[in-house]
Amino acid sequence: MSRMGRQTFIYDNPPVIAAHRSVAGRKEGEGPLADWFDAILEDDLLGQKSWELAESEMVRRTARDTLDAAGLSAGSVDALLGGDLNNQIIATSFAAKKLGMPFIGLYGACSTFVEALALGAALISAGNLDSALCCASSHFCTAERQFRFPLELGTQRPPQASWTATACGCALLRSGGEGIRITSGTLGRVIDLNISDANHMGAAMAPAVFDTLAAHMEDTRRTADDYDLIVTGDLGWIGRDLLMELCHGAGLTMPEDKLVDCGASLYYREQDAHAGGSGCGCVASVSCAWIMKRIENGELNRVLLSGSGAMLSPTSSQQGQTIPGIAYAVALERG
Amino acid sequence: MSRMGRQTFIYDNPPVIAAHRSVAGRKEGEGPLADWFDAILEDDLLGQKSWELAESEMVRRTARDTLDAAGLSAGSVDALLGGDLNNQIIATSFAAKKLGMPFIGLYGACSTFVEALALGAALISAGNLDSALCCASSHFCTAERQFRFPLELGTQRPPQASWTATACGCALLRSGGEGIRITSGTLGRVIDLNISDANHMGAAMAPAVFDTLAAHMEDTRRTADDYDLIVTGDLGWIGRDLLMELCHGAGLTMPEDKLVDCGASLYYREQDAHAGGSGCGCVASVSCAWIMKRIENGELNRVLLSGSGAMLSPTSSQQGQTIPGIAYAVALERG
Numbered sequence: 001m002s003r004m005g006r007q008t009f010i011y012d013n014p015p016v017i018a019a020h021r022s023v024a025g026r027k028e029g030e031g032p033l034a035d036w037f038d039a040i041l042e043d044d045l046l047g048q049k050s051w052e053l054a055e056s057e058m059v060r061r062t063a064r065d066t067l068d069a070a071g072l073s074a075g076s077v078d079a080l081l082g083g084d085l086n087n088q089i090i091a092t093s094f095a096a097k098k099l100g101m102p103f104i105g106l107y108g109a110c111s112t113f114v115e116a117l118a119l120g121a122a123l124i125s126a127g128n129l130d131s132a133l134c135c136a137s138s139h140f141c142t143a144e145r146q147f148r149f150p151l152e153l154g155t156q157r158p159p160q161a162s163w164t165a166t167a168c169g170c171a172l173l174r175s176g177g178e179g180i181r182i183t184s185g186t187l188g189r190v191i192d193l194n195i196s197d198a199n200h201m202g203a204a205m206a207p208a209v210f211d212t213l214a215a216h217m218e219d220t221r222r223t224a225d226d227y228d229l230i231v232t233g234d235l236g237w238i239g240r241d242l243l244m245e246l247c248h249g250a251g252l253t254m255p256e257d258k259l260v261d262c263g264a265s266l267y268y269r270e271q272d273a274h275a276g277g278s279g280c281g282c283v284a285s286v287s288c289a290w291i292m293k294r295i296e297n298g299e300l301n302r303v304l305l306s307g308s309g310a311m312l313s314p315t316s317s318q319q320g321q322t323i324p325g326i327a328y329a330v331a332l333e334r335g
Numbered sequence: 336m337s338r339m340g341r342q343t344f345i346y347d348n349p350p351v352i353a354a355h356r357s358v359a360g361r362k363e364g365e366g367p368l369a370d371w372f373d374a375i376l377e378d379d380l381l382g383q384k385s386w387e388l389a390e391s392e393m394v395r396r397t398a399r400d401t402l403d404a405a406g407l408s409a410g411s412v413d414a415l416l417g418g419d420l421n422n423q424i425i426a427t428s429f430a431a432k433k434l435g436m437p438f439i440g441l442y443g444a445c446s447t448f449v450e451a452l453a454l455g456a457a458l459i460s461a462g463n464l465d466s467a468l469c470c471a472s473s474h475f476c477t478a479e480r481q482f483r484f485p486l487e488l489g490t491q492r493p494p495q496a497s498w499t500a501t502a503c504g505c506a507l508l509r510s511g512g513e514g515i516r517i518t519s520g521t522l523g524r525v526i527d528l529n530i531s532d533a534n535h536m537g538a539a540m541a542p543a544v545f546d547t548l549a550a551h552m553e554d555t556r557r558t559a560d561d562y563d564l565i566v567t568g569d570l571g572w573i574g575r576d577l578l579m580e581l582c583h584g585a586g587l588t589m590p591e592d593k594l595v596d597c598g599a600s601l602y603y604r605e606q607d608a609h610a611g612g613s614g615c616g617c618v619a620s621v622s623c624a625w626i627m628k629r630i631e632n633g634e635l636n637r638v639l640l641s642g643s644g645a646m647l648s649p650t651s652s653q654q655g656q657t658i659p660g661i662a663y664a665v666a667l668e669r670g
Contacts, residue, residue: 006437007437009463049654050654052650052651052654053654053656079522083442085423086648086650087422087423087648087649087650088420088422088442088444088646088647088648088651089442089646090646090647090648090650090651090656093525093646093659093661094525094646094651094656094659096524096525097525097526097527097646097659100524100525101524102341102342102522102523102524103522103523103524103525103661104441104450104454104522105441105442105443105450105646105661106439106440106441106442107418107423107424107440107441107442108440109423115439115440119439119454122457122458122461122463123457125461126457126460126461126462126463127461128344128457128461146650187414187437187438187439188437188438189431189435189436189437189438190428190429190431190432190435190438191432192432311423311424311425311428311429311432311440312423312425313421313422313423313425314422315387315421315422315425315481316387316423316425316429319384319385319387319388321388321425321429324428324429324431324432326428326438326440
């Protein structure tokens with residue numbers, strides 16, 4: 001396997017997605033993608049004592065369901081790659097403790113799922129790993145109190161705010177067999193166009209998504225024509241419009257009907273999610289549910305999946321810092 | 336390149352450490368390793384407005400110094416891998432923004448530097464990257480207010496508490512050339528022996544270090560005899576003793592004089608660091624300064640470097656959760 005271009009890995013031995021599972025919360029389960037999720041939570045607390053433990057249990061269950069779907073035990077999988085939005089990624093690391101396999105902890109904010117796919121695919125293609133679970137999660141109730149305000153305050157949300165999805169997605173990559181192939185992965189750079197409104201994630205991340213999509217197209221000599229869909233993670237309705245503007249301004253062809261954003265697809269407008277869905281679990285669950293299943297059923301052949309993250313913390317926002325964004329991308333192709 | 340054993344990567348094309356730099360804070364610069372650091376800060380605030388910006392500036396300077404030492408520009412390095420202890424790893428991601436290269440954000444708490452070396456080496460050995468900067472940092476003042484109490488409270492520290500080092504280490508890995516070779520890397524599992532005292536990091540991490548060292552020895556069919564030194568990150572004096580006990584109890588040979596802990600080496604006992612140094616920057620700076628230089632000057636030929644992290648957050652501690660640990664290891668050999 002050799003690196004090509006400035007940011008893109010081309011996998012000589014493209015790993016396959018042997019199994020994938022998605023779990024969505026109650027609100028997400030009332031949205032337009034309800035029929036696509038593998039499981040919808042009846043109780044967003046999952047019987048736990050805290051929202052953080054609930055999110056961790058959601059990760060564990062999604063990983064276990066993915067293993068079950070592949071007929072594997074946790075002990076036979078080489079590594080878990082993933083993370084979440086919680087400080088010190090406790091939801092994922094506590095789940096990794098229960099799963100017991102080697103763990104590669106990642107932090108790419110809402111880009112984490114695609115970061116995990118790109119790295120996991122590299123390690124499998126090179127023969128370092130035979131199998132890898134890639135996962136990411138988010139939970140509305142852990143994210144609100146950590147990044148914004150305690151839920152109990154009932155703080156009003158501005159129209160440009162996104163809604164952190166309660167959701168988790170997990171994909172099992174293997175070195176051989178049947179399944180969607182991951183053929184390339186593009187790393188992201190940290191891009192900052194000086195957005196400082198911590199309620200305006202779409203604007204903070206759109207420039208990073210543009211940068212990564214442009215790098216992918218340049219590195220692979222592909223255009224939007226080579227993909228049936230270009231899927232972005234968590235830009236929401238406003239961020240998606242901003243990305244279209246950036247593409248048009250730079251002359252990067254991006255047909256309106258080919259660009260699908262997970263955050264702009266997760267909720268109905270009338271569900272009061274304002275700018276759309278966000279959170280590591282948004283792109284993870286939507287891609288594991290809606291996108292991968294449509295590739296498997298033959299509706300889509302080749303998809304470019306990008307996940308983007310806003311690299312802010314409550315501290316950086318309180319200190320008046322602007323919000324840098326990052327985005328990764330992987331190419332998914334029908335096996 | 337192929338994976339060997341249950342947790343260890345053997346690098347077919349071992350990358351070299353083409354350059355490395357360490358920066359230490361004032362207190363660390365008054366300790367026993369003062370003469371080994373490449374730079375000692377005169378001002379732990381580095382002229383910035385906040386401790387968080389200071390830590391980020393320390394990362395940027397250490398990375399820049401490493402590039403200068405190798406005669407490279409930021410634009411010619413393929414990726415930056417790293418992280419820190421700040422929520423959402425803002426110190427590293429804000430530095431990555433200024434450096435401008437592709438960024439792979441990691442979170443392994445104080446194990447992050449060795450996690451970065453193990454992954455960076457895998458990506459270079461496989462040809463995905465030609466060069467990678469691996470770095471990790473910590474800052475006493477950002478960590479205290481985030482994990483424990485505001486500095487201004489002057490809270491008394493219990494004797495088992497460690498002192499988060501203000502320090503940063505950065506290593507530039509390349510696919511060829513002169514330098515220390517990274518020949519293998521062992522992933523860690525998340526291990527929890529039910530320590531719940533957030534001031535007792537050494538006890539929380541020692542079982543994970545034991546687990547990873549045992550896996551490394553089993554996977555590579557090596558013993559402590561094969562290494563001139565076994566270097567652990569951030570266990571401190573108490574944690575180092577606990578690791579010795581675990582090794583003896585399990586029959587894993589670990590000669591007393593071969594086990595060196597970075598946290599137990601960074602300060603003099605009379606510097607009031609209690610259990611010793613900790614923080615991502617401790618193992619990063621001590622290994623880039625003291626360990627790598629001793630390999631390069633011929634004093635050491637082969638070193639097993641382990642970094643360990645405690646996967647807790649203030650929230651998980653406040654909720655009464657126990658503290659899982661994780662450890663990674665890499666073998667460093669004279670070129």
